Amino acid sequence: MSGWSLETLLAGLHGEISLRLERSRAAIGHPVAKGDATEGIWIELLKNYLPERYRVDRAFVIDSTDTTSQQIDIVVYDRQYTPLIFKQDGTLVIPAESVYAVFEAKQSIDADQVEYAAKKIASVRSLYRTSLPIPSAAGVQPAKPPGHIIGGLLTFESEWNPPMGAPLLKALATAEATASLDLGCVAAHGIFMRQDDGNVLEADKRAATAFLLELIARLQTSATVPMIDVRAYARFLKG
Numbered sequence: 001m002s003g004w005s006l007e008t009l010l011a012g013l014h015g016e017i018s019l020r021l022e023r024s025r026a027a028i029g030h031p032v033a034k035g036d037a038t039e040g041i042w043i044e045l046l047k048n049y050l051p052e053r054y055r056v057d058r059a060f061v062i063d064s065t066d067t068t069s070q071q072i073d074i075v076v077y078d079r080q081y082t083p084l085i086f087k088q089d090g091t092l093v094i095p096a097e098s099v100y101a102v103f104e105a106k107q108s109i110d111a112d113q114v115e116y117a118a119k120k121i122a123s124v125r126s127l128y129r130t131s132l133p134i135p136s137a138a139g140v141q142p143a144k145p146p147g148h149i150i151g152g153l154l155t156f157e158s159e160w161n162p163p164m165g166a167p168l169l170k171a172l173a174t175a176e177a178t179a180s181l182d183l184g185c186v187a188a189h190g191i192f193m194r195q196d197d198g199n200v201l202e203a204d205k206r207a208a209t210a211f212l213l214e215l216i217a218r219l220q221t222s223a224t225v226p227m228i229d230v231r232a233y234a235r236f237l238k239g
Contacts, residue, residue, distance in 0.1 A: 017045055017208040018187045021156035039073045039105045042154050046076065049212055054100065054219065055079045059092035061099055063127040064232035068093075070123045074154070076101040076215075078225045084233060096127040097228040100219055101150035109186055110159035114171040118179035121151030125178050131226035144226045150218055152184040154211070163189040164201045172199045183218065185211035 020041050039058060046056040054076050061069040075094060079085065082098035102124050104117040129146040160167040163186060172181055172192065182194045190203040191211045204210045 011206050011209070013049075013206075013209045013212070017041060018156070021187050038107060038156070042103070042105045043074055045208065045212065046074070046215075050076065050216065050219070053078065053080050057092050057094075059094045061096050061102075061124050061127060062086075062093050063096040064130055064229065065128050066236065067127055069096075069127060070120050072102045072120055072124060073105045074103040075099060076103075076150075076219070081225065082228060083230060084228070095228060095233070096124070096129045097131070097146065098225055099124060099149055100222055100225065101152070101215070103152045103154050103184075105154045107155060108157040108159050109153060109155040109168070109184070111167070111171040113153060113155070114168075114175070114181065117151070117153040117181060118175040121149075121181065122176075122179035125149050125151070129226065130229035130232050132229050134227050144224075146226050147222050148182075150182045150215070150222075151179075152181050154185050154187075156187045158186050158189055164192070164203050168192060168201060169199055183211065183214060 021038065043056050043058070046054075050056065055078070056074060056076050058071070058073055059075045059077075060071050061075065075092075077085075077094050077098040077100060079098075082095060084095050085098070086093040102121055104113075104120050106113050106117075131143040131146055133143050134141040158164070158168070172194070175181060180194055181192070184192050185207050186192075187208045190201060190207050191214065193200050193202070193214060202210065
């Protein structure tokens with residue numbers, strides 16, 4: 001036997017994230033600094049544990065019609081097959097075709113934060129995404145329809161009592177389809193997920209780890225982003 005315990009490893013990962021979120025919530029007084037610290041903790045988790053094909057950053061998302069999303073706390077995007085990742089004075093602007101998932105990161109969840117996250121998610125999903133036929137050894141494959149962009153909300157605490165109950169389900173149910181929250185984490189209490197039969201809440205003492213594993217599973221089913229039409233963006237050179 002190796003002496004390693006998978007249960008211990010998974011619990012330790014959650015414990016580290018939860019402790020850092022709790023510490024930043026308690027120790028940092030300035031709201032903006034506290035928000036930046038919270039985002040940073042979640043981004044670091046995803047950067048450390050998602051496969052290398054994915055990148056994770058705070059960013060704006062833009063499309064080939066020159067429409068831009070609101071600024072998103074956490075964007076999971078492709079870098080292996082996607083050009084045109086712009087960096088302007090430290091701010092990233094990412095083409096809509098490259099996006100797999102978007103999340104807002106807040107200190108605590110309540111109805112207002114669910115609504116806020118839903119609007120942010122909708123601002124990305126509403127963007128236009130190009131898709132070209134894909135050359136391969138077997139011939140040219142049809143253009144891949146752009147897939148569903150995963151959206152969610154990540155927090156440490158909940159303003160509700162019980163923290164994972166009917167009020168959360170009610171708030172999640174109010175979002176329209178284009179703004180729905182697919183996956184989220186309340187690190188101190190559990191995770192929530194949208195499934196075919198509706199929203200599901202799972203109380204979990206290792207919520208951060210449970211969220212990470214569920215996100216990876218959902219990304220696996222997303223396969224690869226569509227082939228971007230670079231010429232659709234290049235036409236703005238003529239402006």
